[in-house]
Amino acid sequence: MPLTPRRAFHLASVLALALGAHGVWAGSALAQTPGPDRGGAGAYLAARSAMSQDDFPAAVEWFRAAIAADPANPDLLESAIAAELAMGHLDQAGAYAQAMEKAGHQSQITNLAYLADLAMKDDYRQMLTEQDKGRQIFPLLDLLIGAWAKVGEGKMSEASVTFDKMIAESGGPTAMWLYHKALALAQTGDFEGAQKLFSDPGAEGVSGLRRGIIAQVQVLSQLERGPEAVALIDKRFGLVLDPGMEDLRRRAAAGEPIPFDIARNAREGLAEAFFTWATLTTDENDLLSPLLSARIAAGLRPDHVEAQLMVARILDEMGQHDLAIEAFAAVPENDPAAISAVLGQANAAIQAKRPEQAVELLTALSKRHPADRTILASLGDALRAQEKCDLAILAYGDAIATLAEPGPGDWPLYYRRAGCAQVEGDWASAEKDLEFALTLAPDEPRLLNELGYSWVDRGENLDRALDMLRRAVRAAPDQGYILDSLAWAYFRLGQYDKAVVPQEAASLLMPVDPVVTDHLGDIYWMVGRKREAEYQWHRALSFSPTEKDAARIRLKLEKGLDAVMADEAKNGG
Structure with missing residues (x-):
């Protein structure tokens, strides 16, 4: 069975080894290497702890610090890489x-760093020499790196053979490998x-890839086939174009020559190779592999x-919000992706519990782009996170005002x-918005839940509310908060027996939520299961409820x- 990148190259396993799980590669020289000496043990343990938290x-x-105390230890060096x-x-x-090479040790991650270092030095001959000596990462990536190194050495015929071998051995979709061969040919003027x-x-x-479209448009432009380039953009993106793609389409439509710059030389080809690899190895269970390649x-x-944005988004997903903000900020202000980068910074700031930073970023951005709906909606989100709902309402209103005709995708606003x-205590406006949103998305569970529960809570439209x-x-049977709403609606209506099943299901889905657990206790109490109710209230107290809720639980x-x-x-009350 052919190996695919997603199955075969996961640095999570490599890092498990590097951080102490030596059984992954039992028998390797590195697996048999003793840990750092006692002089650096504290630093080593601190480093391992930080790495396990993606810090x-x-x-x-x-x-x-650990390497300063034990500079030749390959276990330390590999982890540090x-x-x-x-x-x-x-x-x-x-x-x-x-240093690992001098110590006579190799591994996937060491070879990755070693070859990347040679690429940074444009030393393609040595890259090929190292590959000939057996320096390997993963077969398909090795072939891709080798092909671009041959391009760098001016050996296009040999590179073409390597590209073809890679395409033949991929064992799956060939699009990305054909893409790289096409880039190499275009780079030589073919x-x-x-x-x-x-x-x-x-x-x-x-x-399906933005960079793939750009490369094809540039190639078609060089062939003076502008109308085909325009048709390609229209087929892929329709009428919704980002600023960069809009400019590209305009130039193609005008017949302007568009230079080929997706990969102008071997180094840029290798950058594209590692970006491709990062894309192919993206996995929610292993974010480190694509991060390193990106x-x-x-x-x-x-x-x-695109690589910079991928770095930023992965770091944000890892919970490293400050690093993500730094990576997003590296995107130049005049780049077509600058808006996406600022939106990313703002989102990371909100996740880092600094909504005021997000508001500052988005306020400045909205002044430069006053009719951009995404920016205005994001500003509303940031203001809401800052607990400034009065201002958030205005921002959402500005976003809604940009809609010529609201459609199904606009209900979140x-x-x-x-x-x-x-x-803000304005139920009339809230109800109006929720009812209108439901005309746009009649089956959206979040809308049904919000309006249905609000009506039950207010004792209004009870039949419609329960139906909703x-x-x-x-x-959405797997959404605990929606099950909790249904159960709590039954509770508010005095239908306690009906409330038990959905509330228990909600508790299973949200086992450490203080509100859900508190509700389960209340329902148990009302159906006569008082000892179980008290147990659930004690559990709710252990899950850090709000001060107001905690006081009420203690009273119960x-x-x-x-x-x-x-x-x-x-x-x-």
Whole structure:
């Protein structure tokens, strides 16, 4: 069975080895290497801990300290290579790889850093020599690197043979490998040959990638086939074009010559190779592999904006929001992707619990692009995160005002504005927005849940409300908060027996949510399962509820739910 990149190249396993799980490659020289000496043990352990939390700045600092105490230890060096690459320090990673070479040790990640270092030096001859000596990463990537190194050596005929071997041995879709051969041909001026490859049925997937479209448009422009380039853009993107693609289409339509610059030389071809590899190895269970490849791509070609954005997004997904902000900020302000980069910075700032930073970024961006709906909606989100719902309502309103005719995909704007209106105590506006949003997306479970529960909570439109909540559960049976809404609606209506099943299901889906657990306790109490109710209330207290909720739970444990509800009714609560 052919090996695919996604199945065969996961640095998570390599890093498990590098960080101590030596059984992954039992029997290798590295697996038999003792750990660092005692003088650097504290730094080594701190580095391992930082790496396990994706805290790459701390990992780099601690690995450097550990290596200073034990500079020849290959276990330390290999682990440090991963940390340095994750930070984009290709030179330091290369230095560690050189040290590993002197110590006589190799591994996937060491070879990755070693060859990347040679690529940074444009030393293609040595790259090929190292491959001939057996320096390997993964078969398909090895072939791709080797092909581009041969291009760098001016050996296009040999490179073409290697590209063809890679295509033959891929064992799956060939689009990306045909794409690289086409880039290499275009780089040498063979635009006819490049377009022939782009037109190959096996290359159809290239048209699904933005860079693939750009490459084809540039090739067609060089062949003076502008109308075909325009048709290609229209087929792929329709009328919704980002600024860069809009400019590309304009130039193609005008017959302007568009230079081929996707990969102008071997180094840029290698950058594209590592970016391709990062794309192919993306896996939610292993974010480190694509991060390292994307870092190498961006290091080889700093103006590779797509690689830079991939780095930023992976770091954000890893929870390294400050590093993500830094990576997003590296995108030049005049680049067509600058808006996406600022939006990414803002989102990372919100995730880092700094909504004020997001508001500052988005306010400035909205002044430059006052009619951009995405920016205005994102500003609303940031203001909402800052608990400034009055201002968020205005931002969402500005976003809605840009709609010529609201469509099914626009319901989130009304949903978010409704949420802020409820916070501001303006139920009439919230209800209006929710009902209108449902005309756009009648089966959207979040809308059904929000309006249905709100009506139950207010004692209005009860039959319609319960129907909405049941529909929401049918549409999203694995969403605990929606099940909780249905159960709580039954509770508010005094239908306690009906509330048990959906509330228990919600609790299974959200086992450490204080509100869901508190609700389960209340329902158990009302159906006579009082000991179980008290147990659930104790659990709810352990899950850090709000101060107000915690005080009410303690009262229930002290007096019982009936007494608490009676007191609340007496006091108008």
